[in-house]
Amino acid sequence: MAKVSLHIVSWNSMRFLPDALQSIAAQTFRDIQVIVVDNASTDGVEEYIRAHHPEVIFLRNFKNLGFAKAHNQAIELARSIWAKQESSSEERFVLVTNPDIILTPTYLETLLASTATHPEAASFGGTLFKIFEKQDGEFSDAVRSTMIDTTGIKLFRTGRIVERGAGEQEHGQYAVAGEVFGFSGALGLYRIAALEDVRLNDEYFDNRFFAYKEDIDLAWRLRLRGWQAWFVPEGKAYHYRGAYGTEKRKFRQAWKERHTKSKIVNRLSYRNHFWLLLKNLDMGTFFLYGLWLLPYEFLKFWYVLFLEQGTLEAVKEGLAGVPEMLHKRRLIQRGRKVKSKEMRKWFV
Numbered sequence: 001m002a003k004v005s006l007h008i009v010s011w012n013s014m015r016f017l018p019d020a021l022q023s024i025a026a027q028t029f030r031d032i033q034v035i036v037v038d039n040a041s042t043d044g045v046e047e048y049i050r051a052h053h054p055e056v057i058f059l060r061n062f063k064n065l066g067f068a069k070a071h072n073q074a075i076e077l078a079r080s081i082w083a084k085q086e087s088s089s090e091e092r093f094v095l096v097t098n099p100d101i102i103l104t105p106t107y108l109e110t111l112l113a114s115t116a117t118h119p120e121a122a123s124f125g126g127t128l129f130k131i132f133e134k135q136d137g138e139f140s141d142a143v144r145s146t147m148i149d150t151t152g153i154k155l156f157r158t159g160r161i162v163e164r165g166a167g168e169q170e171h172g173q174y175a176v177a178g179e180v181f182g183f184s185g186a187l188g189l190y191r192i193a194a195l196e197d198v199r200l201n202d203e204y205f206d207n208r209f210f211a212y213k214e215d216i217d218l219a220w221r222l223r224l225r226g227w228q229a230w231f232v233p234e235g236k237a238y239h240y241r242g243a244y245g246t247e248k249r250k251f252r253q254a255w256k257e258r259h260t261k262s263k264i265v266n267r268l269s270y271r272n273h274f275w276l277l278l279k280n281l282d283m284g285t286f287f288l289y290g291l292w293l294l295p296y297e298f299l300k301f302w303y304v305l306f307l308e309q310g311t312l313e314a315v316k317e318g319l320a321g322v323p324e325m326l327h328k329r330r331l332i333q334r335g336r337k338v339k340s341k342e343m344r345k346w347f348v
Contacts, residue, residue, distance in 0.1 A: 005078035006095040009070040013099035014043040029108040039064040066210035092192040100240040110235040122194030122227035125183035126235025149239045152180030157289040158296035182219020182229045213272040220280040224336040271314035284340045
């Protein structure tokens, strides 16, 4: 058997949280402790949880510390709770969950069945579908679609990183279980032993990332230490994704999608992508794929310079963080177990 600590980071998320908690309560796997870390919301989330879900462990921050730091807090809290319990042979897992996720009742049971047969895997994820809101006058209705949100993380030689299958209609093309590079932080089941293995300076997710691409950074570090990520297609859930995007897109579509995202999302994503590559990309791969990677990064920079000048602040922030990221890079590369050739198979 296993023990699961399910973690949600909320920030004015009352629009979604009741449905998420209801889907958690309906899980066929029952040995779950739920921790909600709130980043200084003003929408009454604490009062709601204490009134309607007193079984939930609630931790409130007095300012928005970001997705990464808040999830690190939840993991540390789960570890301290487990440490006080009697020792047992039950393996422990953390389910990182966005507040805008709805799980199907067998989601956890399905993923946990795979953890026993794949002890070499650090993370597990299922098929995540998109939920769309249909507006009818003053009322809106949530429509669960068959459009894929993600089936895992996918890397390209250009350095572009996407959600595998995003924007595709599901017709069985991802029906086979197997390895992927990693999973979105929107919904991922992590083996606590693997998280401990890649922990850096008391961090699992990188606190400096604040939000966006900290999940890819964690997936990359797990890969470098030799851990796998296992896709379980039968595990199904639904997601209202705010920063919407598609895997297969042309420049015009990419431009439109970027303009639907908030300025802060674009800024954090741009900055964190630079830090992600600086920390994890080995020099051999950089020189081998530089023909694809450098032109792509150059085009991104010129796009920001002329069409999205509000993101230029990310360049300054990225450069200011170089010393810290280089320090973390030395720790990561010193502890890696997987050779560059093995890592390059993930770049398509």
